[in-house]
Amino acid sequence: IEDDKMKTFEELESTVRSYSRGWPTVFEKAKGYKIWDTDGKEYIDFFAGAGALNYGHNDETMQEKMIAYIRDNGIIHSLDMGTTPRKEFLERFKDIILTPRNLDYKVMFPGPTGTNSVESALKIARKVTGRDTVISFTNAFHGMTIGSLSVTANSFKRHGAGVPLHHSVSMPFDDYVEDQDTIAYLERFLEDRGSGVALPAAIILETVQGEGGINAASMEWLKKVDDLCKRWDILLIVDDVQAGCGRTGTFFSFEPAGIDPDIVCLSKSIGGVGLPMALTLIKSEYDQWGPGEHNGTFRGNNLAFIAATEALTNWETDHFSKSIQEKADVLRKGVQAIISKYPELDAHQRGRGLMQGIAIGKDDLTDDICAEAFQRGLIVETSGPNDEVIKFLPPLIIDKEGIEKGLGILDDSIGATLS
Numbered sequence: 097i098e099d100d101k102m103k104t105f106e107e108l109e110s111t112v113r114s115y116s117r118g119w120p121t122v123f124e125k126a127k128g129y130k131i132w133d134t135d136g137k138e139y140i141d142f143f144a145g146a147g148a149l150n151y152g153h154n155d156e157t158m159q160e161k162m163i164a165y166i167r168d169n170g171i172i173h174s175l176d177m178g179t180t181p182r183k184e185f186l187e188r189f190k191d192i193i194l195t196p197r198n199l200d201y202k203v204m205f206p207g208p209t210g211t212n213s214v215e216s217a218l219k220i221a222r223k224v225t226g227r228d229t230v231i232s233f234t235n236a237f238h239g240m241t242i243g244s245l246s247v248t249a250n251s252f253k254r255h256g257a258g259v260p261l262h263h264s265v266s267m268p269f270d271d272y273v274e275d276q277d278t279i280a281y282l283e284r285f286l287e288d289r290g291s292g293v294a295l296p297a298a299i300i301l302e303t304v305q306g307e308g309g310i311n312a313a314s315m316e317w318l319k320k321v322d323d324l325c326k327r328w329d330i331l332l333i334v335d336d337v338q339a340g341c342g343r344t345g346t347f348f349s350f351e352p353a354g355i356d357p358d359i360v361c362l363s364k365s366i367g368g369v370g371l372p373m374a375l376t377l378i379k380s381e382y383d384q385w386g387p388g389e390h391n392g393t394f395r396g397n398n399l400a401f402i403a404a405t406e407a408l409t410n411w412e413t414d415h416f417s418k419s420i421q422e423k424a425d426v427l428r429k430g431v432q433a434i435i436s437k438y439p440e441l442d443a444h445q446r447g448r449g450l451m452q453g454i455a456i457g458k459d460d461l462t463d464d465i466c467a468e469a470f471q472r473g474l475i476v477e478t479s480g481p482n483d484e485v486i487k488f489l490p491p492l493i494i495d496k497e498g499i500e501k502g503l504g505i506l507d508d509s510i511g512a513t514l515s
């Protein structure tokens with residue numbers, strides 16, 4: 097990166113930084129589905145803070161409510177104090193999300209981020225069952241701390257831990273191995289008590305693997321995993337950190353499968369405008385923590401509660417979720433048109449709702465395409481074990497025009513990369 101404005105980053109920041117190397121500029125402002133850099137250049141955001149901005153940048157009502165709260169000297173930090181925003185969030189979450197879906201969960205604030213939610217889920221599953229192993233799936237991503245990383249099936253990410261991670265077993269995800277019945281594989285593993293591998297405490301899964309390449313499990317497969325969990329008395333943890341909060345069209349991504357996971361992890365967009373917030377939803381019977389057994393200083397941020405409560409109102413009418421499905425169709429059709437236009441890419445469409453991707457069969461092109469797209473004003477990133485998938489995660493509030501404009505930039509970027 098030669099540009100002067102990137103120099104301070106390069107000199108001061110640890111090498112852990114990654115996204116900003118792909119987007120070498122300094123961003124300044126954002127609204128809805130658009131971002132502007134310090135030169136005033138406009139970008140369409142198909143990344144949405146890795147799924148943390150389902151409701152777009154700087155939603156006006158959320159902004160106004162947060163500003164008013166600060167101006168009135170509202171309490172910002174909350175730790176374990178009861179505050180008005182915390183109380184309102186919990187009441188609204190119950191009324192708008194849990195009760196209409198007949199879900200009997202205790203709501204826990206495990207810390208500020210997705211990995212905090214996963215850690216708490218793994219902890220409580222182990223505590224409740226008295227077992228230690230957790231099954232996860234090929235290409236799963238659950239976070240970067242030791243527990244969540246141990247169920248993350250990505251050797252590159254695991255390499256960051258330096259030494260082997262324990263207490264997890266990875267199984268093939270739905271459709272991962274062609275012509276193989278992954279449920280039968282899982283069942284054989286569970287039945288094989290003679291091999292010395294202990295019965296697991298839990299199975300953790302994403303219904304659509306975000307970082308792992310936009311691999312969407314079928315509803316039938318999810319139901320079978322749920323059945324297996326019930327049959328073997330294993331807890332089912334759905335990590336809805338990226339696929340939840342409406343990303344796939346329903347509030348929880350598992351809703352169309354008709355399953356009721358024992359534990360659900362939520363983060364990213366639950367904070368409304370990109371504020372750090374996480375929830376762990378635990379079936380009442382498994383809420384077996386003693387007071388103080390899982391805590392942390394930033395377990396509740398009142399500004400996030402305010403934005404989150406406002407975000408929930410979207411689910412009071414079904415108009416919002418219907419609009420997601422309609423936009424998802426626009427995205428799907430546009431992606432299919434690009435795939436047909438460039439047969440040499442050997443590309444395939446993937447995903448559910450507004451969580452979609454193009455898997456590109458032709459080697460090592462995705463990074464070049466995304467870099468070209470950035471130059472042309474589109475923020476989009478890759479996913480998958482070999483970065484072979486271009487991932488589309490626009491804010492859910494994007495309109496048809498925004499989707500078409502973004503796909504137009506992508507189309508031109510592919511054309512330019514191939515020429």
Ligand code: PMP
Nearest residue numbers: 209210211237238239306337338
């Ligand atoms: N689970 C899933 C499915 C995720 O996509 C992510 C983040 N990409 C995490 C957990 C971890 O969340 P965080 O980065 O907020 O710790």
